[in-house]
Amino acid sequence: MEEHPEVAKGLGSFSSGKQNNTEMWDKFAGDLNCLGPPMRDGRGWNKLWLDYKLKLKQNIAANKRESVATGGGPFTQLSLSPLEQSVDSLLGLQYDVCPSGSTFGGISRSVKKEASAHIPDTAIEDTFEAAVSENTEGTTGNMEDISRCIQVTPSKKRKLSASAVNEREEERIKFKKCR
Template identity: 35%
Template sequence: MEIHPDLSKGLLKTPDAKTVSTNLWKKLACDLNAAGPPMREVAGSKKVWADYKTHLKAKMRRNKHSISGTGGGRSNYCSLTQLKQKVSELLSMEESMSGMVGTLEFGAAQTASNTHIETSVEGNTGESNSLQDYHCSNVEALLARNKTF
């Protein structure tokens, strides 16, 4: 897989990628079977590789969740073996889990706290509270306290 990293990712970029991929998988299955049991066909070798990648990515996702989690208790972080670390680097799994460094992010814009919202909340006391510069949790608390919007 190190010799043909595009095969490991399933991204061969040749005009006859299907044929090249099939031939490389046949050679890999033959080399693995020559190394000893278990003996597998090409489809079996592909499935083992796909399952290995799936389990590795799940482990990395659990580790990331464990690191970013808050609160007390025992850590659920499981260190990666050298082989798993090498496969992770080969497949660029860290980038797929965390994103590429130095790139722009797209999606819902994060606005600064100086955004003005033209709405007010009146409570039972008749006073008006502007929602300008409130954080979401503060707005929720204010709405819960006043119960009218």
């Protein structure tokens, strides 16, 4: 398998690649059957290899789950045999089962830092001002007038007195005028 990693990984399973894989597994079957029982054809050895890879992936995944598990309980990680370790390194199953990064497909922190390093601070401010000006078309006044029209609502609801209700009503009217 080390001499033919593309067959070990299961690559080339279409068209001419599939025919080449079938021929390779027939060759492997002849070599393995010379060693003694069990006797299988190429397809049988291919099935055995696929099942072995699946079981190995499941063991690696179980070890990953166990290593990040919380709570008490006994240590239940499975140790991999030297053969399993060599198959893992040949096929790269450890990376397939346990991809690097906090989430699969997520952007690492170093990539985020590099991306943010290329954005000048003025670009962010310009984008904000452009967004505000788009949303305030048809209004008159500068940014300070617009910011005065923004009303912050309190986080807790409370019963307002009559004077507070009147003040709120006046603020609401001012806000409508600003728009």
